[in-house]
Amino acid sequence: MLALHEVTAGYGHFTALWAVSLRVERGEAVAVVGPNGAGKTTLLRVISGVIAPRTGTLAFESTPLTGRPPHEVVARGIAHVPEGRRLFPALTVAENLRMGAFLPAARRTFAETLERVHALFPVLAERRQQRAGSLSGGEQQMLAIGRALMSRPKLILFDEPSMGLAPVMVLRLFDLIRKIREEGYTILIVEQNVRQVLKLVDRAYLLEVGRIRMEGRADELSEQDFVRKAYVGL
Amino acid sequence: MSPGRLLALAVLVALAAAPFVPMGGMRQYVLHVVIQIFIWSFIGQAWSLMGRFGLVSLGHGAFLGVGAYTTTLLWNFYGLTPWLGVVAAVLLAMLLAFVVAYPCSRFGITGHYFALVTLAVGEVIRLLLIAERDWTGGSLGVTLRAPGSDASLLAIQYADKRVFYYGGLALWLAGLWVWARVDRSMARSAMEAIGEDETAAASVGIHVTRFKLGITMLSAGLTAIGGVAYAQYIAYVNPETLAGIGVSLRIVFAVVLGGMYVLLGPTVGTALTIALSEYLRVVFGVKFIGMAETIYGLLLVIFIIFLPAGIYGSVAALLRRRRVPAAAPA
Ligand SMILES: Nc1ncnc2c1ncn2[C@@H]1O[C@H](COP(=O)(O)OP(=O)(O)O)[C@@H](O)[C@H]1O
Ligand SMILES: [Mg+2]
Numbered sequence: 001m002l003a004l005h006e007v008t009a010g011y012g013h014f015t016a017l018w019a020v021s022l023r024v025e026r027g028e029a030v031a032v033v034g035p036n037g038a039g040k041t042t043l044l045r046v047i048s049g050v051i052a053p054r055t056g057t058l059a060f061e062s063t064p065l066t067g068r069p070p071h072e073v074v075a076r077g078i079a080h081v082p083e084g085r086r087l088f089p090a091l092t093v094a095e096n097l098r099m100g101a102f103l104p105a106a107r108r109t110f111a112e113t114l115e116r117v118h119a120l121f122p123v124l125a126e127r128r129q130q131r132a133g134s135l136s137g138g139e140q141q142m143l144a145i146g147r148a149l150m151s152r153p154k155l156i157l158f159d160e161p162s163m164g165l166a167p168v169m170v171l172r173l174f175d176l177i178r179k180i181r182e183e184g185y186t187i188l189i190v191e192q193n194v195r196q197v198l199k200l201v202d203r204a205y206l207l208e209v210g211r212i213r214m215e216g217r218a219d220e221l222s223e224q225d226f227v228r229k230a231y232v233g234l
Numbered sequence: 235m236s237p238g239r240l241l242a243l244a245v246l247v248a249l250a251a252a253p254f255v256p257m258g259g260m261r262q263y264v265l266h267v268v269i270q271i272f273i274w275s276f277i278g279q280a281w282s283l284m285g286r287f288g289l290v291s292l293g294h295g296a297f298l299g300v301g302a303y304t305t306t307l308l309w310n311f312y313g314l315t316p317w318l319g320v321v322a323a324v325l326l327a328m329l330l331a332f333v334v335a336y337p338c339s340r341f342g343i344t345g346h347y348f349a350l351v352t353l354a355v356g357e358v359i360r361l362l363l364i365a366e367r368d369w370t371g372g373s374l375g376v377t378l379r380a381p382g383s384d385a386s387l388l389a390i391q392y393a394d395k396r397v398f399y400y401g402g403l404a405l406w407l408a409g410l411w412v413w414a415r416v417d418r419s420m421a422r423s424a425m426e427a428i429g430e431d432e433t434a435a436a437s438v439g440i441h442v443t444r445f446k447l448g449i450t451m452l453s454a455g456l457t458a459i460g461g462v463a464y465a466q467y468i469a470y471v472n473p474e475t476l477a478g479i480g481v482s483l484r485i486v487f488a489v490v491l492g493g494m495y496v497l498l499g500p501t502v503g504t505a506l507t508i509a510l511s512e513y514l515r516v517v518f519g520v521k522f523i524g525m526a527e528t529i530y531g532l533l534l535v536i537f538i539i540f541l542p543a544g545i546y547g548s549v550a551a552l553l554r555r556r557r558v559p560a561a562a563p564a
Pocket of ligand 2: 040041042083160
């Protein structure tokens with residue numbers, strides 16, 4: 001469904017990703033793990049079109065995606081739950097969700113999608129009129145995910161959704177992502193919480209200083225392998 | 235009919251009848267002040283289309299100047315009627331807006347930096363107008379060539395102020411209509427999202443550059459129309475009154491004073507600033523030239539600190555808050 005071929009990208013003269021190749025099949029959940037500064041966020045930004053790759057190609061559903069701007073990527077069916085949530089804090093929960101369905105195709109099915117999102121996150125229905133900035137961390141993360149779902153994506157990119165959440169909340173969040181997965185969405189998730197995320201996904205990649213160092217099925221890769229590689233560097 | 239609509243209708247009827255109300259010897263003066271309020275309110279509305287979304291321009295004089303000089307020079311040199319000249323004026327102002335706003339949007343120049351860029355653009359246009367004195371008359375300005383006796387309509391020059399009064403009224407209403415249209419559109423939610431967080435806006439599929447450019451070019455085009463209207467009314471253009479920092483800041487003062495997030499904010503602010511400068515002119519005469527600017531400056535600082543929603547905006551919000559508990563079932 002999504003294929004990156006030898007993608008190199010960076011900021012100015014700095015290169016953050018070196019010839020990264022990666023695939024996500026339809027219906028799959030794939031994780032990219034790696035320490036801070038490995039380039040995980042950069043990778044998702046390249047996919048969602050915020051950064052154009054310097055070399056290499058991207059394809060989504062067998063059509064090229066290289067260098068397409070973000071609004072087009074969203075329209076093609078890829079939603080991004082960005083690092084640090086990036087809600088519109090002064091807008092209400094309802095307004096944030098409405099913004100998620102900004103594109104015409106999503107606007108047409110707004111009511112129906114909203115119902116599904118409310119069923120998944122009842123707290124968002126309760127807090128409809130509250131400003132997004134006044135929600136708790138966990139609720140904000142749910143809103144960020146709900147907003148992404150509002151665009152009716154096929155593939156959802158998660159950037160460290162567990163970041164900054166209390167341990168109980170982290171477990172709940174992974175449960176919710178599992179539920180979203182079961183509804184048939186394809187998922188690419190970036191995490192530092194290796195233990196939890198390996199229980200959730202089918203396959204995983206280890207990214208380290210901009211290069212893919214390891215890849216495999218989640219049940220074959222022991223957590224130790226990844227943790228050792230990623231954080232001890234052996 | 236709701237009380238609000240009734241009031242609006244009454245105000246409209248009063249405005250339409252005003253030029254025929256006997257005012258002793260004051261009629262010409264009153265008409266002159268009200269015409270200015272109409273035109274500058276329209277310009278303030280155009281400015282606030284950007285300002286309310288955090289696109290603060292300190293160089294709208296550039297678009298005024300481009301508009302006013304385009305029609306004036308086309309008329310003076312080629313005899314082209316301002317009815318057509320205004321099309322060229324709007325296109326030129328939009329082109330200028332594009333040339334300024336596109337790189338700003340691409341390279342992420344926002345907030346204070348954007349304001350500084352526009353400030354510079356306003357000055358550049360003023361200096362260009364002064365430098366090109368063979369055409370523009372330099373800092374002395376140019377007078378609109380008087381039309382033949384039967385060509386008033388073609389030249390949009392009339393001795394009777396009432397013509398400009400109704401023209402100004404129509405322009406002001408058209409500005410209100412555009413403002414309300416934008417207020418109800420998807421562009422408004424898109425621009426609000428962009429104003430809060432550009433990256434987040436892009437991540438939900440908002441074409442950030444397109445919306446920013448669109449609203450900037452709309453604002454610039456309308457401002458150029460305002461510049462044309464003012465030039466036609468005064469029949470004289472001059473770089474100081476229609477370009478540069480002075481006039482650009484006066485537009486901003488008026489809108490911030492009245493409030494840029496409400497329909498009538500720019501109008502209330504413009505009426506107050508014009509009334510204030512007329513008052514100062516009558517009281518102090520020419521002794522204190524620059525007094526008005528100093529007072530505007532102080533007021534602006536006070537307003538930005540204490541009443542960021544503006545006079546009208548704050549009063550409107552206060553009224554709304556009063557009404558809500560009564561109307562909403564507990
Ligand atoms: N906007 C930016 N400008 C310049 N360098 C950046 C920017 N964002 C990230 N980087 C650098 O790129 C590298 C990868 O960052 P990032 O993709 O955020 O890593 P991760 O998400 O894995 O922590 C880091 O060295 C970081 O300092
Ligand atoms: Mg990151």
